[in-house]
Amino acid sequence: MNIDFKEINIDEHPELIAQLKAEGHRQTPVVKISGFDSFSGFRPDALKKVVAAKAAA
Numbered sequence: 001m002n003i004d005f006k007e008i009n010i011d012e013h014p015e016l017i018a019q020l021k022a023e024g025h026r027q028t029p030v031v032k033i034s035g036f037d038s039f040s041g042f043r044p045d046a047l048k049k050v051v052a053a054k055a056a057a
Contacts (some may be wrong), residue, residue: 003054 010016010028022028025040031047032038039046 003051 010020010054023038025038027041029042030038030040031043032054033050036046036050036053
């Protein structure tokens with residue numbers, strides 16, 4: 001299954017750091033997917049939920 005994504009490197013876009021911190025994120029990667037709660041850090045459990053939901057759609 002392929003899931004489209006957009007990578008944004010905060011080293012190349014440091015202006016986004018304050019925004020991510022304001023959203024409560026304290027580590028990277030930050031994953032934002034339409035229709036799902038955003039999350040940060042290595043979260044295989046959250047990724048599995050997204051993949052399962054996309055596969056069922």
